[in-house]
Amino acid sequence: MSTTHHPRARALRGLLALCAALPLLAAAQPATSVKLGVIGPFTGASSDFGTPLLQGIKLAVDEINAVGGYLGRPLELVIRDDQGTPDVGLKGAQDLVAQGVLGTIGFCNTGVAEKSLAVFQNAKVPLIIPCATGTPLTAKYPPAESYIFRNSARDAIQAPFVVNDLVKRGWTKVAIFADTTGYGEAGLKDVEAALAAHQLRPVNITRFPLGVTDLKDELKTARDAGANVVFSYTVGPENAAIANGRRDIGWKVPQVGAWPLSFPFFIDGAKEAAEGALMAQTFIAEPSNERRAAFLSAYTHKWGKKLVVPMAAAQGYDAVYLFTYALLGIRDGKLSGPTIKTALENIPRVYYGVVATYEHPFSNKDKDALTANMLVMGKVQAGAVTFAYPEDARRNLIVQRKK
Incomplete structure (x- = not known):
């Protein structure tokens, strides 16, 4: 493979251009590392998406350090495992700040993130949330003051995206199954709001705690209410419990939801009962264009x-x-929390990323990098996630910019 077409060369082209503009500064800087915090569920029930998050982060850090890091200073990861537990996450967040990180990337669980936001905000340490999608996370503080950034698709855009698809398909009698975590609570509100925009109300709402393994009675109630689709909002094995329960009671209606329906806990836990499930996605692992390949x-x-x-x-x-x-x-x-916050709000060059083309992804008025046009509908097929619509596969050839 030639240097021009090597995957790393493509990923680093823009970064190298920026680095080339700063040679004198780079020579003048000490070789001390830039500490970057990472926090997420790397063990426990949510590790099925925490582990690939960490792997993606480490891959990027290796690439960036290979071309000199920041002005000759390598990025140094300071990693804390929140185990998907709010109290553990809070302790980890406090420890990252105490370790002197200049920024942090982290959180997969909305409820875990919620408990720790104030730690980063009060310490003026920027937090980029790459995984958790609960709408309230980037709305807690006034945008101009907020140190909380995000490059995952918040539920306020995922829920309407999926609901619009349901309406198009004629599935308008919706039963919502949402867990009682902060993620389920926020997601339920977003789905109800999305339905209301179409003058619809759910025909049934079921709330359940994490760890539940049998929801057959609740599914029978939803079936008897006339539902023709189940919209689930939970992150773990409970999604599979819903699918398996539908199978067990012989209720052949589709299951739809946000991105957790692409997780192994669902696909492996439900097996054939997961087939055909639909969910919002920002990235499907198919080499649809050069940078994703x-x-x-x-x-x-x-x-x-x-x-x-x-x-x-x-x-x-x-x-x-x-x-x-x-x-x-x-x-x-000269790096500090406030200067990095301002820099994130004014990124000077387009980053041609994997999920999106990031041109001014953040500002002092908007801390969410992703917009609805970046979403596609995924479908479980043969135990994997692929595009639900051929037109999405074609559209995915062009990496979307923020609207």
Whole structure:
């Protein structure tokens, strides 16, 4: 493979251009590392998407350090495992700040993130959320003051995207199954709001705690209410419990939802009962264009394994590059939380990422990098996630920009 077409060369082209503009500063800087915090569920029930998140982050850091990091200073990851538990996450967040990280990438669980946001906000340490999608996370603080950024698709755009698809298909009698975590609570509100925009109300709402394994009685109630589709909002094995319950009671209606329906807990846990499930996606692991093929090739080369939960890995990878592009906009080399916040709000160069083409992804008025036009509908088929519509596969040839 030629240097021009090597996956790493493609991924680093823009970064190299920025680095080339700062040679004198680079020579003047000490070789001390830039500490970047990482926090997520790397063990426990949510590790099926926490692990690929970390792998995507590490892949990007290796690439960036290979070309000099920030002005000759390598990125150094300081990693904390939140185990998908709010109290553990809070302790980890406090420890990252105490360790002197200049920014942090992290959180996969909305409820875990919610408990820790104030730690980063009060310490003026920018947090980029590459995984958790609960709408309230980037709405807690006024945008101009907020140190909380995100490059995952918030549920306020995922829920309407899926609901619009349901209406188009004629599935308008919706039963919502949402867990009682912060993620389920926020997602339920977003689905209800999306339905209301079409003058619709759910025909049934079921709430359940994490860990539930049998929802057959609740599914029978939804069936008796006349539902013709189940919209599930949970992140773990409970999605599979819903699918398996539908199978067990012989209720052949579709299951739809946000991105957790692409997780192994669902696909492997429900097997044939998962077939045909539909979900919002920002990235599907198919080499639909050059940069996505490059990322998939680099991931396989580094980790030597199949990529599970591709969205988590790709968004983690992109988050590191967004952080680095922001750093390279700080031309005097003086790094602090406030200067990095301002730099993230004013990233000087387009980053041609895996999930999106990031042109001004953040501002002092908007801390969410992804918009609805970047979503596609995924479908479980033969135990994997692919495009639900041929037109989405064609549209995916062009990486979308923020609208």
